[in-house]
Amino acid sequence: MSTAPLDRWTLSRALTRMANASTAELAQAAPRERPAHAARRIGITGAPGAGKSTLVGHLALERLSKGRLGVLAVDPSSPKSGGAILGDRVRMDDLAGSAELYIRSLGSRRTCDGLADNLPEMLDIMDEFDFDEVVLETVGIGQAEYAVRAQVDTLVLVLLPESGDTVQAMKAGIMEMADIFVVNKSDLPGAQRMATDIQRIAAVTSQPEGAWRAPILLTSASQPASIRALSQAIDSHQAWRSADPQRSQHLRAQRARYRLKRLLEMRVAEAIAVQADDFFDAPLQQQLATVLTAVRTAHDL
Amino acid sequence: MSTAPLDRWTLSRALTRMANASTAELAQAAPRERPAHAARRIGITGAPGAGKSTLVGHLALERLSKGRLGVLAVDPSSPKSGGAILGDRVRMDDLAGSAELYIRSLGSRRTCDGLADNLPEMLDIMDEFDFDEVVLETVGIGQAEYAVRAQVDTLVLVLLPESGDTVQAMKAGIMEMADIFVVNKSDLPGAQRMATDIQRIAAVTSQPEGAWRAPILLTSASQPASIRALSQAIDSHQAWRSADPQRSQHLRAQRARYRLKRLLEMRVAEAIAVQADDFFDAPLQQQLATVLTAVRTAHDL
Numbered sequence: 001m002s003t004a005p006l007d008r009w010t011l012s013r014a015l016t017r018m019a020n021a022s023t024a025e026l027a028q029a030a031p032r033e034r035p036a037h038a039a040r041r042i043g044i045t046g047a048p049g050a051g052k053s054t055l056v057g058h059l060a061l062e063r064l065s066k067g068r069l070g071v072l073a074v075d076p077s078s079p080k081s082g083g084a085i086l087g088d089r090v091r092m093d094d095l096a097g098s099a100e101l102y103i104r105s106l107g108s109r110r111t112c113d114g115l116a117d118n119l120p121e122m123l124d125i126m127d128e129f130d131f132d133e134v135v136l137e138t139v140g141i142g143q144a145e146y147a148v149r150a151q152v153d154t155l156v157l158v159l160l161p162e163s164g165d166t167v168q169a170m171k172a173g174i175m176e177m178a179d180i181f182v183v184n185k186s187d188l189p190g191a192q193r194m195a196t197d198i199q200r201i202a203a204v205t206s207q208p209e210g211a212w213r214a215p216i217l218l219t220s221a222s223q224p225a226s227i228r229a230l231s232q233a234i235d236s237h238q239a240w241r242s243a244d245p246q247r248s249q250h251l252r253a254q255r256a257r258y259r260l261k262r263l264l265e266m267r268v269a270e271a272i273a274v275q276a277d278d279f280f281d282a283p284l285q286q287q288l289a290t291v292l293t294a295v296r297t298a299h300d301l
Numbered sequence: 302m303s304t305a306p307l308d309r310w311t312l313s314r315a316l317t318r319m320a321n322a323s324t325a326e327l328a329q330a331a332p333r334e335r336p337a338h339a340a341r342r343i344g345i346t347g348a349p350g351a352g353k354s355t356l357v358g359h360l361a362l363e364r365l366s367k368g369r370l371g372v373l374a375v376d377p378s379s380p381k382s383g384g385a386i387l388g389d390r391v392r393m394d395d396l397a398g399s400a401e402l403y404i405r406s407l408g409s410r411r412t413c414d415g416l417a418d419n420l421p422e423m424l425d426i427m428d429e430f431d432f433d434e435v436v437l438e439t440v441g442i443g444q445a446e447y448a449v450r451a452q453v454d455t456l457v458l459v460l461l462p463e464s465g466d467t468v469q470a471m472k473a474g475i476m477e478m479a480d481i482f483v484v485n486k487s488d489l490p491g492a493q494r495m496a497t498d499i500q501r502i503a504a505v506t507s508q509p510e511g512a513w514r515a516p517i518l519l520t521s522a523s524q525p526a527s528i529r530a531l532s533q534a535i536d537s538h539q540a541w542r543s544a545d546p547q548r549s550q551h552l553r554a555q556r557a558r559y560r561l562k563r564l565l566e567m568r569v570a571e572a573i574a575v576q577a578d579d580f581f582d583a584p585l586q587q588q589l590a591t592v593l594t595a596v597r598t599a600h601d602l
Contacts, residue, residue, distance in 0.1 A: 027585065249578065256581030257573050260588055264569045272562050277550065280557030284328065287561055289602045292593060301590045 004130070006068060008102060011129050015104060018121050023266045027299065029121045039070070039131040040238055041123065043148045045138045046158030051184045054221045055158060056137050062231045064101060067132030071103040074116045074138045102131075115147045120259050123151060149177045150254035154237045156180045156230070162190035175201060178214050179237045182230060186218035212240055267295045305431070307369060309403060312430050316405060319422050324567045328600065330422045340371065340432040341539055342424065344449045346439045347459030352485045355522050356459060357438050363532045365402060368433030372404040373424075375417045375439045403432075416448045421560050424452060450478050451555035455538045457481045457531070460499075463491035476502060479515050480538045483531060487519035513541055568596045
């Protein structure tokens with residue numbers, strides 16, 4: 001655990017600067033080895049209305065004992081400059097006074113995969129500020145899970161009973177990505193049936209020897225024991241991942257893939273944006289060549 | 302209007318083939334001049350639950366008299382191979398028998414902006430099959446509106462009373478994009494107040510001389526007159542746009558921008574996907590150079 005007090009003001013400034021960083025600055029902030037003291041990264045994702053914010057609040061309260069805790073909540077509609085604590089996070093009153101807790105809501109105007117702008121680099125900043133753990137809350141909108149998967153060590157998929165979430169998640173291939181399934185608002189009818197459905201789907205999926213078997217948990221904000229069980233499942237998964245370095249190697253490459261792809265997409269978008277309307281009257285081959293040359297030049301390649 | 306009967310089987314096959322087209326095939330299907338007989342394109346977008354599907358059904362019934370009508374409904378969770386009529390479109394029984402109506406649900410697995418895969422090329426196919434009008438239904442998830450804006454001639458933004466949709470739309474800069482505002486389910490409390498709110502926001506937005514002033518309509522599936530009013534507003538906007546060729550010129554360039562950007566993004570993603578995990582241990586400059594060279598080679602540049 002960290003001993004120096006958390007400098008909230010400097011952290012907030014650093015995150016804001018990174019959120020607004022240009023592609024040139026991002027290319028400088030190159031992917032590097034994570035420091036020895038790297039925060040555990042826990043992703044909580046699910047459809048809107050699944051009760052993620054409340055769940056994250058309770059989970060943060062439960063896990064604050066484990067050290068310095070950061071909560072980054074991606075709000076797709078939040079303006080990029082905003083860094084306010086989410087308005088509806090009222091239940092987090094208990095937490096707001098803690099010196100070792102930092103909560104930030106992040107906008108996602110430029111990216112379209114449900115992640116915040118420059119999120120990978122912002123997660124690196126959390127490492128620099130000696131966080132022990134970072135909880136990343138994202139809204140699942142189909143593509144978001146693919147992007148968030150590589151950014152976190154443990155991915156918790158939050159489902160709402162009777163919502164058709166299971167079918168949607170299966171269709172989108174998200175079920176295979178989750179490390180932990182949570183059927184939230186478990187006092188709603190259909191919660192137990194949903195858990196059974198997921199169990200049945202998981203049972204028919206063949207997995208190699210030694211693979212992680214994603215547990216299926218029922219949670220409710222009104223049942224503290226269910227939050228503790230979730231917290232323990234996260235610990236178990238982190239322990240499983242740490243037991244074999246190979247388990248994180250592929251994840252690191254996926255993170256690097258995401259960064260490279262995003263950096264090039266931003267450069268391509270910039271190169272296209274500066275072209276005049278009549279540029280697009282040219283043959284497609286010529287358009288492609290011009291844009292690629294612009295990207296090469298921007299990177300001195 | 303078209304005289305030859307609509308060949309549904311050939312159309313369905315052509316759309317499926319395009320939905321699954323590779324980047325190489327897309328590069329061949331280069332952006333071109335739209336034929337003289339190009340379908341009017343009407344976009345209907347809004348948050349999930351705003352009642353878009355039902356509204357589109359009623360609107361289609363109203364506009365079927367104007368000629369051959371296609372409805373492309375983008376369902377982010379639909380599997381790519383699916384082409385079924387949406388299950389919940391039960392109210393469209395009246396329409397299903399019409400020889401001049403074609404309805405198709407499109408998946409969007411690869412794109413992350415809420416548009417279907419290869420949508421621009423699929424819209425071109427609708428032109429080839431002599432459609433007079435194509436209604437494109439998309440779910441607004443923040444970024445989707447930017448992408449859909451350029452694809453359609455008239456953009457209708459559907460809002461739900463008391464939903465906070467106005468605030469979300471303002472934040473995301475979507476309000477400026479809409480050609481027509483619709484407060485749907487107008488029998489719900491708060492509908493009139495929402496319309497007044499939008500009116501007030503629109504009033505303070507300064508606009509150049511001759512600019513289109515987006516009307517604000519209240520609609521309800523149970524009030525046929527409100528659907529007719531929406532249909533007439535669409536006609537008015539199409540007439541306004543046709544009155545001056547310059548009004549569509551910028552839109553055409555935006556469409557070409559979107560295609561070029563997407564084609565390059567797909568190529569970049571392909572070039573990154575084939576790299577082994579240890580490729581990402583190399584310096585970033587080298588990674589960038591390798592990927593750009595792969596994209597150039599793929600396009601013979």
